Every structure is written in C-alpha cells, then in structure tokens.
Amino acid sequence: MTRFLFVVLPLAGHINAPLAVAEALRRAGHDVAWCGPESYLRPLVGPDAAVHPTGSRYYPEQDGHGPEALRFVWESYLVPMARFTLAKVERAVAAYQPDVIVADQHAFAGALVALRHGRPWATLAPSALELTRGPDADDLAKPHLDRLREKAGLPPGPVAEILFSPHLVLAFTTKALLGSTRLPQSCVPVGPAHGRGPAYDGFDWDWFDPDRQHVLITVGTLADGVDRAFFGTAVRALADLGDRLQAVLIAPAAAVPDPPPHILVTGRVPTLRMMPQLHAVVAHGGMGIVGEALANGVPLVIAPIRYDQPAVADLVAAAGAGVRVPFLGLTADELRTAVTTVLDDPAYRTGARRVGDSFPAAGGAAAAVRHLEQLPRGTVRR
CATH class of the missing domain: 3.40.50.2000 (Glycogen Phosphorylase B;)
Known part of the structure; x- marks a missing residue:
C-alpha cells in the first residue's frame, strides 16, 4: 500500500479527474488523503475521507481576455493561493507522511513542498493551459514562481520544475486531440478521467x-x-x-x-x-x-x-x-x-x-494509477 496526498484547488474544472484517480487508487488498495479547502472537498470525497484543510481564497471576478486575463489569474488567484496554502501543505505532509504527492498543476504549494523535502510527486494537468503554452513559456510564470520558491526556502529554478514534475505529469487528454503539441518528457496523456462530480438528481x-x-x-x-x-x-x-x-x-x-x-x-x-x-x-x-x-x-x-x-x-x-x-x-x-x-x-x-x-485506449484513471504506482516512495535525490 502506498500513501498518496492529493493537493488540489477548489475549481470545478480541476476536481473531476483527481476524484476519479483517487477512487481508482483506493480500489487498488492504496491510501489516499486530500489537501485543500474542506468546505469544498467534503461533499465530494465523503465523510470518511482524510482531508487536511487549507482554507481558500475568493476567486476574483474578471472580464479580461487574452494575455491580460492569464496575467490576472496568476497574480490575483494562483500565486496568492500558493502563498496562503504553503504552510498548510507543509503541515499536511508532516502529519500524513505521504509516499507520493499528487498536485494540481496550478496548486503550486504541492510542487514546492515536494521539491523542498525531496518527495516524489506527480503533476495533474486537468487543463491544457500549460501544455499548450509549453514547458519553456516562462515569460509570465518565472518571476512569480521564483518568489514562491524563495518563500518555500528553495533556490531559483526553471519554471518547468514547478509546472511539470520530472517524475510524472498526467495529462487528461490524448494525442488525438493534442495533435503536434510538444509535451514534456515526463508527460503521459491518459485521456479523461471522470469522477463522480457533485451529486444532482433534479433534472426532468x-x-x-x-x-x-x-x-x-x-x-x-x-x-x-x-x-x-x-x-x-x-x-x-x-x-x-x-x-x-x-x-x-x-x-x-x-x-x-x-x-x-x-x-x-x-x-x-x-x-x-x-x-x-x-x-x-x-x-x-x-x-x-x-x-x-x-x-x-x-x-x-x-x-x-x-x-x-x-x-x-x-x-x-x-x-x-x-x-x-x-x-x-x-x-x-x-x-x-x-x-x-x-x-x-x-x-x-x-x-x-x-x-x-x-x-x-489511453486508459483514463486506471492508466493514471498504473503510472502513479511506478513512482518511487519516500524521498528522491534532487
């Protein structure tokens, strides 16, 4: 049995795949815990799941488009959320002692804590934002991530080290859709993984x-x-x-x-x-x-x-x-x-x-589990 800690964001488009992968891990006999806002996670993961709460921050309303919209979401939500949750993710790792950290690509605190403690970790890429921007697109990200690295006690480093785990990146799509998109070497397209999602039975x-x-x-x-x-x-x-x-x-x-x-x-x-x-x-x-x-x-x-x-x-x-x-x-x-x-x-x-x-054919959640099971446990050499 391997202990997996999922570090996630309270965003609707980012939670369905982690729910499916976590459920498949549990069916395979592994232990799963969550790190994120409990008020958001609890209705989705159930009363018995282990949740290490981070609290949350309000997602700001915006009306921008193009590069300015991307800059806005980084500066107004993703980076502040990472600063806000970093210490809480540290405490979750200390309390749960996961063998593997599984972090949403934009839950930067998960990657930062994994790097700081030399833990094996996997990136979840439920959106195509960074995949289509590419591993070298550091024009926006680098100054923000360097400051976050400093806060986490890490030296400056490449953007790709935070956004794309060198151990494993799970992309929830396939090459049939990505076409000629250049993917990081550690990236595995496993196709969509459909979780339960919020329960709703009210449609006529x-x-x-x-x-x-x-x-x-x-x-x-x-x-x-x-x-x-x-x-x-x-x-x-x-x-x-x-x-x-x-x-x-x-x-x-x-x-x-x-x-x-x-x-x-x-x-x-x-x-x-x-x-x-x-x-x-x-x-x-x-x-x-x-x-x-x-x-x-x-x-x-x-x-x-x-x-x-x-x-x-x-x-x-x-x-x-x-x-x-x-x-x-x-x-x-x-x-x-x-x-x-x-x-x-x-x-x-x-x-x-x-x-x-x-x-x-890509395998979805079951394929994600197979790749996660191949990651080393405990600590890795940086």
Whole structure:
C-alpha cells in the first residue's frame, strides 16, 4: 500500500479527474488523503475521507481576455493561493507522511513542498493551459514562481520544475486531440478521467423530446461578468429552431427572462448523465466539458473566453470535432449557423468519435494509477 496526498484547488474544472484517480487508487488498495479547502472537498470525497484543510481564497471576478486575463489569474488567484496554502501543505505532509504527492498543476504549494523535502510527486494537468503554452513559456510564470520558491526556502529554478514534475505529469487528454503539441518528457496523456462530480438528481428527463435533437450550452463556472450577453445571443440563435431541437442552457434563471419553451434554462445539470443524449455542445472550451463531450462522440461549438480555451478550440477544430466561433461580438446568426453545421454535417460527429475512441485506449484513471504506482516512495535525490 502506498500513501498518496492529493493537493488540489477548489475549481470545478480541476476536481473531476483527481476524484476519479483517487477512487481508482483506493480500489487498488492504496491510501489516499486530500489537501485543500474542506468546505469544498467534503461533499465530494465523503465523510470518511482524510482531508487536511487549507482554507481558500475568493476567486476574483474578471472580464479580461487574452494575455491580460492569464496575467490576472496568476497574480490575483494562483500565486496568492500558493502563498496562503504553503504552510498548510507543509503541515499536511508532516502529519500524513505521504509516499507520493499528487498536485494540481496550478496548486503550486504541492510542487514546492515536494521539491523542498525531496518527495516524489506527480503533476495533474486537468487543463491544457500549460501544455499548450509549453514547458519553456516562462515569460509570465518565472518571476512569480521564483518568489514562491524563495518563500518555500528553495533556490531559483526553471519554471518547468514547478509546472511539470520530472517524475510524472498526467495529462487528461490524448494525442488525438493534442495533435503536434510538444509535451514534456515526463508527460503521459491518459485521456479523461471522470469522477463522480457533485451529486444532482433534479433534472426532468421527461422534458427531452426523443424526436428532436438536443444541445447543451454552457460557459463554465469562471465566466461571471462576461456571460450575460452570450446567454441572450444563444437564445436568439436557437429561438426559431424549436421544431428540430431542444437546448439546455446552464445559466441563472434571472439572466434569461422568458425563454422559448424549447430552451430550458437551469442552474445545473447532471452533465455526465446527459452527454449520451446530446447531439451538440456549445461551450467555452474548458478541457473538462470538451473531454466529456468527445468521450461521448458529441461535436462541439466552442466560443473561447480566456486561458487555454482558444488553444483548445483550435485543437478541436483541427481534429474535425467541432467549430470555433468568437465569444466577443458573436452574432445570433453566426451561432445558429455553427450549431446547425455541427448538427447537420456528419463529419463533425465522426471527428468527435475519432477523438473519443482514443480515450478508452489511453486508459483514463486506471492508466493514471498504473503510472502513479511506478513512482518511487519516500524521498528522491534532487
């Protein structure tokens, strides 16, 4: 039995894969503990799981795009979160004495503590942000990470040493989607790993008309402040298509007053259960929703907002699994054309299935466990 400590962030797109991998480790007879905000983790990991609490910081609202949005999230959330949690991760490691630390790529405190104590560790890359930026993209990261290294009692070093464990990087996608993306030598694409996610049983499945196509529209959990206009565009785009489709729009009810009867506005849905019944997904390009759609052979319309989403949109388009549309300035006509294109042209579903077929072969959570089990235990020479 090996003891694994998962160091995670309270971000919806970052938790599903760790939950799946941790559950697979437990089924394989290993011991698992968590390090992160207990209020966020406890409903997901259950009352009996070991949680070493870090507390949390508020994720700031923003409306930027491109490089400025990336800079904002580093400076306003990721770096402050690492400073805030560093001592707490230290205490968790001292108390739990893990054989292996498994850290979210952006939970920098996990990597810093592993490096400081010479512990073997693995990077979890649930998003494509750093994968698509590449291991040499230190223009933004290096000054921040050098200061964090100093705080952790470490000398300056390369950015890649924090973002990409030299022992193992688990990327929850496959080369069928990544294409020619250059990956670090220690990186293993294992395909999506789907965990339980938050329990939700409140969707009215009888609402689905089996004689119509079904479309899911979501812009993720981090689009507050920029999503209201998009919701209106989406409703206008599909308003006259009620004879052929139904759409489920994930949005606050107040954001979409008086939607037509074939567009259901709801704050949450059981996404994994819904995917097999969908014919298209309109999304922002987060790797979580993209992986879930492609795993079910569902083509996408991607309107990327920020971070890695433009790169993911390009990867999906290059794989023939969907189309990219602009988020800013998108018109109802443009979105309607994009949706009907992926619904009517079977090549997009074929492309989505081609990528999705690569996921089981990559192994998912079971493959992640096999690689984690091969890591050395205890301490490693730096």
